[in-house]
Structure formats: C-alpha cells, structure tokens
Amino acid sequence: MxxxxxxxxxxxxxxxxxxxxxxxxxxxxxxxxxxxxxxxxxxxxxxxxxxxxxxxxxxxxxxxxxxxxxxxxxxxxxxxxxxxxxxxxxxxxxxxxxxxxxxxxxxxxxxxxxxxxxxxxxxxxxxxxxxxxxxxxxxxxxxxxxxxxxxxxxxxxxxxxxxxxxxxxxxxxxxxxxxxxxxxxxxxxxxxxxxxxxxxxxxxxxxxxxxxxxxxxxxxxxxxxxxxxxxxxxxxxxxxxxxxxxxxxxxxxxxxxxxxxxxxxxxxxxxxxxxxxxxxxxxxxxxxxxxxxxxxxxxxxxxxxxxxxxxxxxxxxxxxxxxxxxxxxxxxxxxxxxxFPAPITGKIHSSSTPIKLSRHSLKRYLGNYAQEEGYIKVILEKDRLRLIDGERQYFLTPLSRDEFLPTEIFPNDSLAERSNKRFVFKKINNENFLFQRIGDREYESGLKLKNVDRSVWENKTGKYRHFGYQMLIGDTKFKEAEIYISEDNVLMMKLTTFGSVRHIPLRIITHDHAVTCGINAGFGGFNVSFFEKDDQKVVDFAGLTFRKDR
Incomplete structure (x- = not known):
C-alpha cells in the first residue's frame, strides 16, 4: 500500500x-x-x-x-x-x-x-x-x-x-x-x-x-x-x-x-x-x-x-x-x-548448418512483402537471396526449405551473421507471409503482394484532398491521400495527417477496392475504395473521403 x-x-x-x-x-x-x-x-x-x-x-x-x-x-x-x-x-x-x-x-x-x-x-x-x-x-x-x-x-x-x-x-x-x-x-x-x-x-x-x-x-x-x-x-x-x-x-x-x-x-x-x-x-x-x-x-x-x-x-x-x-x-x-502466442513457424534450428536449395526453389520467395509502412524486397543475387528492409539488408542462408539465417550487409560491404535471428517464409490460406523469429518471439514481417496491373490502376493515381466528415482528435485528423505505384510495382498510399506522413502498401481486392497492409498497427487492415461522385474521382479510407484535384 x-x-x-x-x-x-x-x-x-x-x-x-x-x-x-x-x-x-x-x-x-x-x-x-x-x-x-x-x-x-x-x-x-x-x-x-x-x-x-x-x-x-x-x-x-x-x-x-x-x-x-x-x-x-x-x-x-x-x-x-x-x-x-x-x-x-x-x-x-x-x-x-x-x-x-x-x-x-x-x-x-x-x-x-x-x-x-x-x-x-x-x-x-x-x-x-x-x-x-x-x-x-x-x-x-x-x-x-x-x-x-x-x-x-x-x-x-x-x-x-x-x-x-x-x-x-x-x-x-x-x-x-x-x-x-x-x-x-x-x-x-x-x-x-x-x-x-x-x-x-x-x-x-x-x-x-x-x-x-x-x-x-x-x-x-x-x-x-x-x-x-x-x-x-x-x-x-x-x-x-x-x-x-x-x-x-x-x-x-x-x-x-x-x-x-x-x-x-x-x-x-x-x-x-x-x-x-x-x-x-x-x-x-x-x-x-x-x-x-x-x-x-x-x-x-x-x-x-x-x-x-x-x-x-x-x-x-x-x-x-x-x-x-x-x-x-x-x-x-x-x-x-x-x-504472446506460441510461434506458428515451429522450432527454429539451433544449428546454423546451411543446406543447398536450387535456384528454382529460391525463386518462389522473390517479391515484395508489405508491412505497416513500406515493404521488404526479396531478390535473387548470384544464387542466393538478398532481403532489403529499408536501410538494412541481409543475405539469407537456407537452413531448411523455409527457414533462413540472415547475414547483415553493411554499407562498407562488411558482413555480420545474426545467429539469434531467423527469417521464415510460410504459406497460409494461399497467401505468402514472411516471419521474423528472434528467440521464442515471432513477428509477422510482411505479406507478399501481387504486382499491380498498371492499365487498371494508373488512372487512379494522384493526390486526393480530404473533404467531408473530419476526425476531431490526435493523429486521425487527415489532410491528404496520395495514390502512387512504386518503382517495384507496388500500389501505395501516402497518407498525410496533421501529425504524420505514412507510406502504406495496398493489397488489391478488386479493380476498385484495396486493403491497407499491416496488422494491429497504425492504419493497417482498412478498406480503401475508389469511385466517382459528381464527376470527381473519390477515395474512401476507413469511412473518410478524399477527392482528386481537378
């Protein structure tokens, strides 16, 4: 007391x-x-x-x-x-x-x-x-x-x-x-x-x-x-x-x-x-x-x-x-x-003994993995996977079919093996996810995205200004939503509030609907829909509306 x-x-x-x-x-x-x-x-x-x-x-x-x-x-x-x-x-x-x-x-x-x-x-x-x-x-x-x-x-x-x-x-x-x-x-x-x-x-x-x-x-x-x-x-x-x-x-x-x-x-x-x-x-x-x-x-x-x-x-x-x-x-x-729940990716290998995977096997992991903001890029470089996560980059050494040991790459080309960490690729309900394991903790690091059909989405890109109902408090008072396609062919939304700017990947559902990526964090898991009203292009995000400049 x-x-x-x-x-x-x-x-x-x-x-x-x-x-x-x-x-x-x-x-x-x-x-x-x-x-x-x-x-x-x-x-x-x-x-x-x-x-x-x-x-x-x-x-x-x-x-x-x-x-x-x-x-x-x-x-x-x-x-x-x-x-x-x-x-x-x-x-x-x-x-x-x-x-x-x-x-x-x-x-x-x-x-x-x-x-x-x-x-x-x-x-x-x-x-x-x-x-x-x-x-x-x-x-x-x-x-x-x-x-x-x-x-x-x-x-x-x-x-x-x-x-x-x-x-x-x-x-x-x-x-x-x-x-x-x-x-x-x-x-x-x-x-x-x-x-x-x-x-x-x-x-x-x-x-x-x-x-x-x-x-x-x-x-x-x-x-x-x-x-x-x-x-x-x-x-x-x-x-x-x-x-x-x-x-x-x-x-x-x-x-x-x-x-x-x-x-x-x-x-x-x-x-x-x-x-x-x-x-x-x-x-x-x-x-x-x-x-x-x-x-x-x-x-x-x-x-x-x-x-x-x-x-x-x-x-x-x-x-x-x-x-x-x-x-x-x-x-x-x-x-x-x-x-925290038990990891679904199973027990990580205590051994760091690598195995050999064919180039064909490695190719199925290539792509862009959406996060709450931005995305991780996995590419193939000289028969090994390279993972690019913003400023950080890793070579991935296979320890099993889906589990990889990361070696961090520094700007001066020096390398450091991260033996306490693993990246694990796993397919769930026909969706491909990337997980990160550190000890007994598991983190969902990204959902693999399909490439954008530019013929469908390019006419929806541009800046959309907020109009209509406005939130009253905190970081959910909005200014603008800009839709763009990244150089890696990922549909993105740059969301500007009165307190932040976020670059959020979008998972496409139909030609007029997408969902913000990220789970239980920030602005993840929301519908984003596209339609026309009064001859103007409109974006609806979480029930709030933005219209494109004429």
Whole structure:
C-alpha cells in the first residue's frame, strides 16, 4: 500500500503532464488499497479521488462480451452460430470468403476479418453505434475468418447491435439493467447519462475538449474506481464458483480460456473479450482502454483472486498505469512474454548448418512483402537471396526449405551473421507471409503482394484532398491521400495527417477496392475504395473521403 502511494506520487511529480490518476488493488474479494492522485479539474483544484468518473475506453469491450455471453447463458443465442443468423442485415462484401464463417465467436475474439474501425460520423453528435453495421456492409472482409487477429472496434459495435437485436433492448439500457444495477454500479454509465463527478481530460497538462464517441459498445462506458472494483470482484467470484448475479461459473470460465491458439497470424493470446497472459503455472486476463485522452487498465488474476485497476485523465498517464499493473505479474508466476502466442513457424534450428536449395526453389520467395509502412524486397543475387528492409539488408542462408539465417550487409560491404535471428517464409490460406523469429518471439514481417496491373490502376493515381466528415482528435485528423505505384510495382498510399506522413502498401481486392497492409498497427487492415461522385474521382479510407484535384 505504501509503495503504491509512493509510485504514483513520484510519477506525478516527475511528469507534470499527468494531471490525475486513481487506482485500486483487490485481494480476496476486498479492495485492500485505493486512492486518487493529482486533480480531476486542475483549474478549479478539484482533487482526483476514487469517486472521480473517467471513460474506461476499450475496457467497455469486456462488458459487451459479457452481455453477449449472458444472452448465450439464457439460450437466446449461440456464439458458434454465424453472425448473420441473428443480424440478417449483416452483409459485408466478400471475395473467396463464406459469410457464414463469420461467427459471433470470431467477432468476440477479433478474428472475423472485420476491419478495425469506421471513422465516418464517429462522434456521438454525428452518429450512433448501430450505424456501424451499415457502414461495414460497404466494405470487404479483410481476411478469412480465423486467419488473422485484427483488433476491431467496428466488430464490437456490431456486437452492441447484436445485443440490442437479441435482447430487444438498446445496448446502453441492457448494460444498465443486466450489469450495472445487479452490481450496484450506481455511478457508472454512458456519455448521454449526464454523470456527475466526471473528470476533465488533459493533453500535455492542458485541458482539452471531451470527445464523446459514437462507439458506445466498444469504448463508451464511464465509471470510477469504486464501481470498477465491484465489477472486478464479481467476475473473480464467478470464476471461483461463487454465486453471481451477472454470470455463472462455466460461462466466465469459458470467457477466461484461451480461444485463439489456432489462429495463424496473431499478436496476443485472447479469451472472449479479454487479452490473456498464460503459462503452465497461472494466467491473467487484461484489457486496456483509451478514449481520446482518458485511459484505463484492468488486470485480473482470477485463480489467485487478485486484481489491479488504474484510471487516468491524461494522455501521458497510460504508460505508468500499465507499468503499475504489469509490476504484479511476477508475484503470480507470470511475465509480459506470457501474453504472446506460441510461434506458428515451429522450432527454429539451433544449428546454423546451411543446406543447398536450387535456384528454382529460391525463386518462389522473390517479391515484395508489405508491412505497416513500406515493404521488404526479396531478390535473387548470384544464387542466393538478398532481403532489403529499408536501410538494412541481409543475405539469407537456407537452413531448411523455409527457414533462413540472415547475414547483415553493411554499407562498407562488411558482413555480420545474426545467429539469434531467423527469417521464415510460410504459406497460409494461399497467401505468402514472411516471419521474423528472434528467440521464442515471432513477428509477422510482411505479406507478399501481387504486382499491380498498371492499365487498371494508373488512372487512379494522384493526390486526393480530404473533404467531408473530419476526425476531431490526435493523429486521425487527415489532410491528404496520395495514390502512387512504386518503382517495384507496388500500389501505395501516402497518407498525410496533421501529425504524420505514412507510406502504406495496398493489397488489391478488386479493380476498385484495396486493403491497407499491416496488422494491429497504425492504419493497417482498412478498406480503401475508389469511385466517382459528381464527376470527381473519390477515395474512401476507413469511412473518410478524399477527392482528386481537378
């Protein structure tokens, strides 16, 4: 308790940009420590306390998944059923994908292929969470269900619509009646509830205007530490077989069980609505939330009946909130690496003994491998592979049919073998991926792209200026999208926001549709569509529009 007080007091003293934080530690169904630090309203000297209400952001998704699982517990739905068996209006575009493979479970685990977000009318004044279903129907499913873990706010807003459709009750009303009320969370709700004791929010230590999200089912719940603790305690009680007013033990145990061990392209272990730290000794479930500038973190270690919660009203407070939560992992035989899934590329060869592959065998790896920004180029040079990744270059020595040992090439032509690293080529669902292995960690380094048909795409190249609905905050306030074809015949989008410039490769789906590359990072996994409106060429990216200069 003393060290927790000292941790937050020290961090607020050292970082004046962090205005307010509240936190709690729970052991054996009791809050053993909770406190507030700094200010909820700096200008008026209102202190941050355990009663101060903050937006929990994406931790809302755990409430949405709980709502869906309550409906399954009552027999109203089955998460293994196709989503469109309950939402008949769910009709996204597909190519070589059966829409019936998109199950409720796949949406809960972020493996449905639904793109990460739709930014059109994304504030509460302009749109409703139920609008997202219609917007997604104008997009292509990005990957076959079960192939890629692609974190999707849009998917969880569609789950909010599912809750509304099946329960015949608006999502917010459902959560109030079926979660908040039974738990006595009387100080919790949504932006439209007009909650008292809400904190101001801050960026760089300065107060900024509250940005109310349309997406109430993926990030819209407001609460305080006292109410939040009731939620954490109840979930752990149910997990441990105690009677619960909101969920039974078998259902919460399913939610807290590993769901994505067979997903080939994945970055984190996941349960149903939760991220998971898991090893042979113990497990924890975790979720973080960010809503513009307010942030929250929730870590539960159910078997040990331990939980920690942190909420902050400052954009810069997220890092110390996470540090505080993760500092308890070791005490319960866990570590940060327990969050990462086992590599799908198998066990790397401890031996560095090379094998001989024919020129013909090596040729199948040649090409451009798209990343979140830019791409890796693999070429054949004197019967060996050369990998070019921006400023870094490697010769690749085969250790098996698909696994290669990299030797780094420096500008002065000196070489250095990187024996702790491997590059692995792997085919998944008829798509070719490049993985990088460092020890036991695996990183998806790129998706092999097909060359562009210039006769189709050259007339779509050029600069497109933003028009129409504009985002209000952060790095998602846009200026321009420039479409061009690189010298290596890769379709690219140069995306300019008010804070960054990014060169993003595009994976072509049809002659008028593409998807940004990169998974769970930056602006990856979004549809980009091309059409004409009022005799002008238009690009739609994530629901925002750009038109070409005449």
């Amino acid at each position: 003393q060290s927790s007080d000292e941790f937050f007091n020290k961090n607020l003293q050292q970082n004046k940009n962090i205005v307010g934080i509240s936190a709690a530690i729970i052991v054996n169904d009791s809050v053993i420590w909770s406190n507030g630090f700094g200010y909820a309203d700096k200008f008026n000297n209102v202190p941050m306390t355990t009663n101060t209400i903050v937006n929990m952001g994406s931790i809302t998704k755990t409430f949405t998944s709980l709502s869906v699982m309550q409906l399954q517990q009552r027999g109203s739905l089955n998460i293994n059923d196709p989503l469109n068996s309950y939402l008949t209006d769910f009709r996204p575009k597909t190519k070589n994908i059966d829409i019936k493979d998109i199950t409720v479970r796949s949406v809960l685990t972020h493996t449905s292929g639904i793109q990460p977000d739709i930014w059109k009318n994304s504030d509460l004044k302009s749109g409703k969470y139920t609008d997202v279903l219609g917007y997604i129907n104008d997009t292509y499913i990005t990957y076959p269900p079960g192939m890629v873990g692609l974190y999707s706010n849009a998917g969880y807003n569609i789950l909010g619509t599912l809750v509304k459709t099946v329960s015949k009750q608006d999502y917010a009303a459902y959560v109030h009646q079926n979660i908040f009320a039974p738990l006595g969370m009387s100080q919790s709700g949504f932006a439209m509830d007009g909650l008292k004791y809400r904190s101001k929010i801050y960026l760089g230590g300065n107060e900024v205007e509250e940005y109310e999200l349309r997406d109430i089912a993926s990030g819209g719940i407001y609460t305080n530490i006292n109410d939040f603790s009731k939620y954490a305690i109840e979930l752990m009680k149910a997990y441990n077989g105690e009677s619960s007013s909101i969920i039974d033990s078998p259902t919460i145990r399913e939610m807290f069980s590993l769901q994505n061990q067979n997903v080939p392209i994945e970055s984190n272990k996941k349960g149903l609505g939760w991220f998971m730290f898991k090893n042979d000794s113990n497990f924890a479930v975790y979720h973080a939330g960010s809503a513009g500038f307010a942030q929250a973190k929730l870590l539960l270690i159910p078997k040990s009946k331990f939980a920690v919660i942190v909420m902050t009203n400052s954009a810069e407070g997220g890092a110390i909130a996470e540090e505080f939560c993760f500092s308890f992992l070791k005490k319960y035989q866990l570590s940060i690496t327990d969050l």
